[in-house]
Every structure is written in C-alpha cells, then in structure tokens.
Amino acid sequence: MIDYIIQHTQLQKDAVKNTIALLEEDCTIPFISRYRKERTGNLDEVQIADIVKYKEQYEALEKRKKAIIKTLEEQGVLNSEIALKITEAEDLRTLEDLYLPFKKSRKTKAEKARQNGLEPLAKIIMSQNANDVESLAFKYVKGDVVSAEDALEGARHIIAEWINERTDIRNNLRYQLERFALIETKVIKTKQDDEAAQKFRDYFDWQESLSRIPSHRLLAILRAEKEELIRVKITIDDVRALDKIEQRIIRSHNDCANHIEIAIKDAYKRLLLPSLSNEALQIAKEKADDAAITVFAKNLKQLLLGSPLGEKRVMGIDPGFRTGCKVVCLDAQGQLKYNETIFPHPPKNDSVGAMKKISSLADAYKIEAIAIGNGTASRETEALIRKVHFKNDIQVFVVSEAGASIYSASKIAREEFPNYDVTVRGSVSIGRRLQDPLAELVKIDAKSIGVGQYQHDVDQNKLQKQLDIVVENCVNAVGVNINTASKSLLSYVSGIGPKLAENIFNFRSENGPFNSREAIKKVPRLGGKAFEQGAAFLRIKSAKNPLDDSSVHPESYAIVEQMAKDLGKSVHELIGNKMLLQRINLKNYCTDTVGVLTLKDIIQELEKPGLDIREQAKVFTFNQNIKTIEDLREGQLLPGIVNNITNFGCFVDVGIKESGLIHVSNLSDSFVKDVNEHVHLHQQVIVKVLDVDIPRKRIQLKLHK
Known part of the structure; x- marks a missing residue:
C-alpha cells in the first residue's frame, strides 16, 4: 500500500507510513495536518487527502483481486501464472482484462x-x-x-x-x-x-x-x-x-x-x-x-471562508414583488427577535409605509447592518433602503441567497424555527449569512449552493466526499464557538460528527454554556479520542484559561505554562506580547512528540489568539443606473462581484438578473493557467462590457485592471 501511494503522490515514505498509521488510529485530516506535523513531515490537508484517496483505491484493488481469485478457484481454472499476473496488476483496468477470458456468458x-x-x-x-x-x-x-x-x-x-x-x-x-x-x-x-x-x-x-x-x-x-x-x-x-x-x-x-x-x-x-x-x-x-x-471544491472553500460581519445586530430582507419583502431582526448571536412583511413594490407600492417600518425596526432593535437577498426585487429593495434616513450609521449589504430556499424547507430549519414558515426562515438565513457565512452555509447541502459547473452531472459520491472534506477543513481552519454553534456546525468539527454534535447541543441546552475545554469531557459519549481530535477546534470565549479560546491543543498547555514560568510571567501576560514571545528559544521545549513545527504554530497563535483567518465584510454598491440587461452598452465600465468560477472563466454579478462571463482569455493579456490565480469568489472587481446578446441573455465581460 505504501509503495502504491508513493507511486501516485511522490511523497516521502516516512510521511506516508506515519500518516496511514494516524488514519488507522481514527485521526481526522484537520487534526493530522495541524497537530501531528512532526510525524507527517508537515503535510497539508490536500496531501493527506491524497493519501486517503490512494489508500482507498489500493484497498478497492486488493478487494477485487481477492474476489477474482476466489471466482477462478471456484471455476477450477486458477493456476500459478494467472494468480501471479492478478497479484501484480497495478490497476483495475489491467485486472479486468486478465479476468475477461474467464468471464463467460452462455449467450455469446x-x-x-x-x-x-x-x-x-x-x-x-x-x-x-x-x-x-x-x-x-x-x-x-x-x-x-x-x-x-x-x-x-x-x-x-x-x-x-x-x-x-x-x-x-x-x-x-x-x-x-x-x-x-x-x-x-x-x-x-x-x-x-x-x-x-x-x-x-x-x-x-x-x-x-x-x-x-x-x-x-x-x-x-x-x-x-x-x-x-x-x-x-x-x-x-x-x-x-x-x-x-x-x-x-x-x-x-x-x-x-x-x-x-x-x-x-x-x-x-x-x-x-x-x-x-x-x-x-x-x-x-x-x-x-x-x-x-x-472547481466546485475551490469555489465552495472561498464561499465558506467568505467575509463575516461578525457579532452585529442584523436585519435580513428576502425581497419580493407581489408577495412582499420578508423582514427579520436578529440579535448579535443570530437569534430571531422579530419578523414582518412589507410591500414597497408593485402591485401594492407602499414604499412610504415600508420605509417607516424599516426605520422604526432599525431603531427598536438597534440594527447595525442590513442584509438584502440578491434574488427577485433585490435592486429595487436596495434602492428603497438607501433612501431611509436612519438615526445611526447602518451598513447595507447585498447577500447571495443561493440555497436559502433549500435551507428554509429543510429539517434543520424546521427544528430551529418550528413556529415559522419557510419565508421567515429564508430571511433569517440571509441575515445570518452576513454575520457568519460559514456557520449558516454548513446547514445547506453543498450541491445546492450553486457555485460550480455541471455539479449535478458528475459522480455524486465522489462530489459529496470531496465537498465534505472541504467543509470539514474550512470549519476547523476557522474554529467553532462551542457555546453558540448550531448542531450542523458542530458536526463538522474534527472527531465530533452528527451524533456527538447533538449530544453537545443538548448538554449545553440543559446545563448552560461550557466554561472550559475540560468541561467538554462531561458530554455523554464524548470519549478521549473525540476530545483529542476536536478540543483544539472548539473555542470557549471568556474562559478562565485564555488558551481555551485559542488553537493551542490542550495536550500542549503544559508547554505554554512552562514558557510563561521560565519568563517569570503568567500565561495571560504571555498572550499577545510579541516582544516577550520572540525571546523564547523553541529548541528548549522540543520533546519526543513536539518539535519546532508545532512550537512555531503555538507561538504564532499566542501572538494573535483566536484571530479569524477570514477578511472582514465590506460594503459594495452596484451602478444604480443599470437595472436590466437592456441598460448595458459595449465599452461600459461597471463594478461587479465574482459569483462563480469555472475552468473557462468566471461569472460576475453586475447588479442585474443575468451574470456576465469573463472568459478565461479576457482575464489577462497573458496566458491564464488557473482562473483562481486571477480572481476569487465574492471579489469586488471592475469589468468592461464587451458584448451583449439580449435574445440569448448573454453578457461578455473583460476584467479591467
């Protein structure tokens, strides 16, 4: 198996051997890549995922060999020559060719x-x-x-x-x-x-x-x-x-x-x-x-790691014409405080009443930001909101609502909001996406989010496996606040899974917030292995031990405490003190299991504990004169947001129903090998209109440098 994996990955033998051993100890990819760097030779998530893939391929090949040998034995045709050829076959295609002469149908x-x-x-x-x-x-x-x-x-x-x-x-x-x-x-x-x-x-x-x-x-x-x-x-x-x-x-x-x-x-x-x-x-x-x-995996990663606004009070609006705009007010933790429907657009056209209602709600619930879904009536609703005179400075965002309808009709949404209909749930999802895209999007089947090309035509098992890896890696890269996380979010934490996530959620509901990582061990059926795999990705805000709100693994707390002691300081004094941390000689703290790679990670985390790896959300405004595809003219320069990336280019939302395509040849004047090297999902860009085909509803754009 090790030789087979090395042949396909070109990785070092010891790295492969140790990674397989860790996998067979039920360690997860995020845990191995983050906390077992010495054993793997600093392999990243992608390299470890490759080892997993080729390990599974090898095991499938060996299983098929055994099945064929058994069949040939039963037929009485197995000899040493055939057995050797089967044993030495390096892929399924060669194996099936060897089996072909013995695979007889009586109808030929x-x-x-x-x-x-x-x-x-x-x-x-x-x-x-x-x-x-x-x-x-x-x-x-x-x-x-x-x-x-x-x-x-x-x-x-x-x-x-x-x-x-x-x-x-x-x-x-x-x-x-x-x-x-x-x-x-x-x-x-x-x-x-x-x-x-x-x-x-x-x-x-x-x-x-x-x-x-x-x-x-x-x-x-x-x-x-x-x-x-x-x-x-x-x-x-x-x-x-x-x-x-x-x-x-x-x-x-x-x-x-x-x-x-x-x-x-x-x-x-x-x-x-x-x-x-x-x-x-x-x-x-x-x-x-x-x-x-x-392509889908890259897009999903960028989407999940999209810029969060953070713990701010948000108004979420799911815009619409005939059925009205569904408005919800959320507190800083995303809890629903109020919901209402307004009718500013045709056929009712109650824009004055709608503006008054928005203003009074923003005041009553101390709203700090407004999230508007980017579907039907989005531009009209955004224009209305920008006319409202708020008492405080309120940021207005247009948020992708892809998959919100899937979430609103899901079992998860029904459990969260049993007394509300799908329209209210959809608005809540839009508001929460602004607060924390990752926490909200993990509740939706990734295939329904709609970033990719022909995702419904590809091998669904392979797609699901890859997307699960992406979601797991993103969740663990960011870390999870155990006291506010949903069951869906908790289930993607390394070593946790759906059942333990439910146990954590129920324990929290019955006993109140966790005050330390040690307290997590009290959760029913959460044993030593699950704690080892997941504890460092679960954060406790305002914990007595500041390391509980960091990515430092509990198994390394003693090392940090020794560092602080050697400097004559407390752990609290060590955290965030860059000058103090630079004085530490890492070699003094190396052990049989912890080396310089892990110690460097610890120091980096102590410098900025709990730092979110994601950028902060930024306000964006479309060209207000562009309402439909008929308003576009060749040569126009327009602001836009990249909303999908494919191998042949990227699609850009310029504020109308149809997204425009920047073909790969129009991303740069030089050859483009990888679209992701030039743009990323949700990037704010300026584009030039090259061609507008109104009958086919196609827009050709060029990235304007």
Whole structure:
C-alpha cells in the first residue's frame, strides 16, 4: 500500500507510513495536518487527502483481486501464472482484462459455437497452416451446424472472442483511442427546434478531439445526450485500427488468413470498439468530473471562508414583488427577535409605509447592518433602503441567497424555527449569512449552493466526499464557538460528527454554556479520542484559561505554562506580547512528540489568539443606473462581484438578473493557467462590457485592471 501511494503522490515514505498509521488510529485530516506535523513531515490537508484517496483505491484493488481469485478457484481454472499476473496488476483496468477470458456468458455467439464443437476448427484456422479450410469445415457439419459456411462462421465467432480477449490488442486500441479519438455529435432532427435544445445549439453538429475537449464542454454534451437532444459517438480511423490488429495476428497469405481477417473485422466492430470506446468516454468523463469537482471544491472553500460581519445586530430582507419583502431582526448571536412583511413594490407600492417600518425596526432593535437577498426585487429593495434616513450609521449589504430556499424547507430549519414558515426562515438565513457565512452555509447541502459547473452531472459520491472534506477543513481552519454553534456546525468539527454534535447541543441546552475545554469531557459519549481530535477546534470565549479560546491543543498547555514560568510571567501576560514571545528559544521545549513545527504554530497563535483567518465584510454598491440587461452598452465600465468560477472563466454579478462571463482569455493579456490565480469568489472587481446578446441573455465581460 505504501509503495502504491508513493507511486501516485511522490511523497516521502516516512510521511506516508506515519500518516496511514494516524488514519488507522481514527485521526481526522484537520487534526493530522495541524497537530501531528512532526510525524507527517508537515503535510497539508490536500496531501493527506491524497493519501486517503490512494489508500482507498489500493484497498478497492486488493478487494477485487481477492474476489477474482476466489471466482477462478471456484471455476477450477486458477493456476500459478494467472494468480501471479492478478497479484501484480497495478490497476483495475489491467485486472479486468486478465479476468475477461474467464468471464463467460452462455449467450455469446462464441459460446454457442463451442457448444456446437467448432473450437478445434477455430484453432486450425488460427494456426494458419491449412489451405483448403472449406473442405475441413465439412467435417463439423452436424446438429445445429447445417453447412460448411455455418461451421466457418461459428469458428470465426470463437476467433473474434479470442482477439477481443488479447491484452496487447486491447491496449493498442486503447492507445489509439487515447491519442486520436474524436467525439462527434448529431442533433436528433425531431428535437432541434425544441426550446430545451437551444442552449445546446452549439453541439448540434460537433466534432472535437476526445483527449483535448474541456471538461465543461464534455459535460454539456453528455447532458444533452442524456436529455435525448443529440446522439454522441466516439470515432477513430477504422482502417488504421484494423491494420494494427492484422499486423499482430496474420502471418500467412492462405485461406486461413482470409477467415481471420473477417474475424478481426467482426471482433473490432462488434466487441472491441463498442467496449473500448465506451471505456474511453468513461475515462474522459471521469477526468471531466474530477476537473468540475475541483472547481466546485475551490469555489465552495472561498464561499465558506467568505467575509463575516461578525457579532452585529442584523436585519435580513428576502425581497419580493407581489408577495412582499420578508423582514427579520436578529440579535448579535443570530437569534430571531422579530419578523414582518412589507410591500414597497408593485402591485401594492407602499414604499412610504415600508420605509417607516424599516426605520422604526432599525431603531427598536438597534440594527447595525442590513442584509438584502440578491434574488427577485433585490435592486429595487436596495434602492428603497438607501433612501431611509436612519438615526445611526447602518451598513447595507447585498447577500447571495443561493440555497436559502433549500435551507428554509429543510429539517434543520424546521427544528430551529418550528413556529415559522419557510419565508421567515429564508430571511433569517440571509441575515445570518452576513454575520457568519460559514456557520449558516454548513446547514445547506453543498450541491445546492450553486457555485460550480455541471455539479449535478458528475459522480455524486465522489462530489459529496470531496465537498465534505472541504467543509470539514474550512470549519476547523476557522474554529467553532462551542457555546453558540448550531448542531450542523458542530458536526463538522474534527472527531465530533452528527451524533456527538447533538449530544453537545443538548448538554449545553440543559446545563448552560461550557466554561472550559475540560468541561467538554462531561458530554455523554464524548470519549478521549473525540476530545483529542476536536478540543483544539472548539473555542470557549471568556474562559478562565485564555488558551481555551485559542488553537493551542490542550495536550500542549503544559508547554505554554512552562514558557510563561521560565519568563517569570503568567500565561495571560504571555498572550499577545510579541516582544516577550520572540525571546523564547523553541529548541528548549522540543520533546519526543513536539518539535519546532508545532512550537512555531503555538507561538504564532499566542501572538494573535483566536484571530479569524477570514477578511472582514465590506460594503459594495452596484451602478444604480443599470437595472436590466437592456441598460448595458459595449465599452461600459461597471463594478461587479465574482459569483462563480469555472475552468473557462468566471461569472460576475453586475447588479442585474443575468451574470456576465469573463472568459478565461479576457482575464489577462497573458496566458491564464488557473482562473483562481486571477480572481476569487465574492471579489469586488471592475469589468468592461464587451458584448451583449439580449435574445440569448448573454453578457461578455473583460476584467479591467
């Protein structure tokens, strides 16, 4: 296993070996990367996740080997040569090729020919020594075989199967598919005028190299095929492919060669090409999935680590026209204090009454900021709010409401607000997203947040696994206030999980806030391993021991106390005192388990304990003259917010319903290898309008430096 992982990751042997040992001790990725740096050689979360991935791959490969060996033993066909080849197989594809000759279906043409006694004839033809094959074939005319041609056809079916099972031929065809395959599409004529088909219009008659097609385009084509709008075919040069097979098999010019040539064409058309072109498409799809999942994971990380406003009293507004704007007032901890519906927009147009209500609520609940959802009527509601004369300075933010409707109808939302309907819950979610995006977004299925490309078309298990890792890493990188965190947030803390999160939440409800990390051990079923894994990521505000509100692990408290003692100071005096901390010689505090890497982390944390790694939320204002796509003009410079990133560019919200695309070629004057190196999610940017296609509702933008 270790050699397999090293082969795929190029990591150091000791690092891999120690990381596997930690994983097998039920340690989590965030814990290992943060608190076991000496053992792993300072591997980060991504490298440890790679070790986990290839460990699972290796285990799946070994499991499949055992299953195949068991099957072959039961069939009585296992010998030492086959067993060795299976044992030495380094991937599933090679393994399945080895198993293919023994994986017989009783319905194949070749199997029927064998039952008719035609395998000896097939062996004579393959020997390529006979000249008058047809005369030989007459010897096999009996039973279901009614003619010489019938016998020859059956023999050719057996030969075709042998050709299909040859690993060298399969690998050569794989090579050609990998290098030269084209993906071709044709529109289904009866569907080409359908409205649903128009967004796939570019792919009605398309041809492109399968190895070079971008992931987003392949996923779009496969979605169109799934919706039965186009037909997809993988093609290569058939003449060249057949020639390569013939070169490997035919070594004579007699009658046998003619029959082998027919069998080769049959094997190629009926068995090899359908199977291996599907395999090639599947491999391309897996690569496209990986690319799309990587994009989604990067976007999700940026979204979860979005700028929090912090513990401020917030008014959340879910805007709407006919149904009105749902308004909620939240305290600094995100608790709902009041809710109301106002109707400033058509058809009621009670803007005066709405402004008075907003003003009085802001005053009554000492509101410090207003969060407006960015959906329907968002711009109109923002314009209304900016006309209100507040007694105090109140910041106004437009907040992404992606996934808010999913949350508001969820079990989590019903548990939080059993006496309120979905509209109130949605407004609360919008307000809380401004206070702390991470704490609120973890309540929503990540796939519903809508940052990525074709996330519903990729392998859902692989996507879910990757997104769970991202959420877990983000939650633990920021840390969690155990006395205010929801069950959802607590469940992502290293070593905790949903059941312990519920136990923590219930214990807190019954016994009041935790006053120390040590008190966490009183939670039912929270044992030593869970405490080891999670304690350092759980923060206690205003605790007696200041280290309880830091990322210093309780196992290292004694080291910090010794540092303070050696300096003649208390731990309280040590914290935040940069000059004092710089006097510490780290080598004096190294032990068998704690080295310089961990000690550097401790000093860094003591300098700024509990520092949030996220930037502070900033107010942003769109161009107030741009209300719809019709207001856009080529050459305009507009402020915008990056709201999605893909491999082919990024989308920017310029304050209207449609987001504009900055194609990768318009992000920079130089070559762009990675879009994320030039922009990040929720970044405030200035863009130049290049083109506006009103009928197709498409906006082309350029990043303005």
